[in-house]
């Protein structure tokens with residue numbers, strides 16, 4: 001991964017044209033130069049020229065970025081502002097250290113195979129005491145004053161049973177992995193499994209601990225689309241939260257652990273239903289480990305080459321549009337729901353995927369109605385929404401308005417983080433639009449009776 005100093009030439013490419021200011025959501029809220037992409041590049045340049053130090057003001061500006069990548073897409077000179085900001089955060093973490101709470105969580109809990117599930121299980125048991133349910137909604141509000149959690153924040157409840165725990169209990173995903181590729185087994189059921197594309201499923205923390213329903217929907221849809229799904233149980237957090245906070249060492253450690261977990265199996269693809277994890281697994285971690293020696297580089301290249309977002313896997317590789325699955329879904333079309341779509345930043349700008357999630361909405365039988373600015377950031381920005389809740393929700397307000405103005409019954413997206421953030425924003429706006437993942441749309445038509453066929 002490049003250091004801030006290694007970005008010097010890139011910083012010098014900035015001609016201060018200001019194109020990035022018009023798309024930067026933090027500038028949109030604050031309307032002051034240091035909050036803009038251009039302003040942050042100028043601050044990094046001034047730091048490298050020793051005109052300023054790692055002051056509180058500098059650290060604040062580097063932390064107030066949601067990593068939406070809109071500036072990078074807009075910049076005519078190809079200045080990679082989000083990566084410059086990440087390099088600045090890594091420099092800050094190295095020189096100043098992270099605040100105790102963040103450092104403790106990253107190094108002792110997130111990076112621990114035992115402590116992370118235990119801590120989350122403990123929190124899951126405790127949540128009934130600390131939070132109360134919001135009537136009619138799948139969220140919680142806090143009962144007491146709690147550090148880091150704003151009283152207006154709609155918090156998704158932790159699952160009673162985590163996704164990976166549930167799959168392990170069911171033995172799900174183990175049969176396919178036990179079969180050698182060339183096994184000529186007399187068992188016809190196993191022979192069928194062996195002939196299918198092998199897909200490793202990466203859950204990610206939000207699906208594992210809070211939204212296992214998205215994981216369940218993913219498995220259902222993947223199996224229906226003809227995949228043989230493998231779930232390595234000892235997978236970890238993808239490392240993106242650590243990277244976003246500047247803790248490069250913890251991020252690297254998590255990437256290596258995930259490589260080890262997935263390398264045990266013979267897989268054609270690795271997929272995830274989380275746009276942020278996918279961006280990390282496919283692209284970011286190659287950069288992160290680029291200076292770790294030939295062997296690690298080759299391993300991470302091989303791993304990254306297999307990664308597909310679940311939407312592109314379903315449409316481009318498993319070709320669901322030509323399958324039985326699609327034929328049945330089309331029958332639902334006559335009484336279709338109106339669905340609008342939000343482009344997650346890490347899917348559209350991070351991975352260049354915009355069309356296939358929309359195709360999935362149509363395959364599901366729903367009618368797509370575009371909102372204005374579908375790729376406007378929802379304001380989540382990793383831990384930014386926790387440390388800067390008001391700021392984060394001020395960015396979200398336009399998104400929630402755009403969704404409400406479509407009059408759609410449902411807003412679909414392809415990132416669990418965006419789902420949590422949009423639920424909160426719509427709740428605060430008093431809108432009752434349902435928020436779902438696109439794979440849930442497909443899965444819901446698999447479970448409910450198909451209209452026209454009963």
Ligand code: SF4
Pocket residue numbers: 023024025026027036037040064065066067068069070071072081082
């Ligand atoms: S990544 Fe987004 S929030 Fe950060 S500087 Fe660029 S446009 Fe602004």
Ligand code: SF4
Pocket residue numbers: 013014015016017018019020021037038041074075076077078079081
């Ligand atoms: S768009 Fe690019 S060149 Fe223009 S001000 Fe922003 S970073 Fe600099």
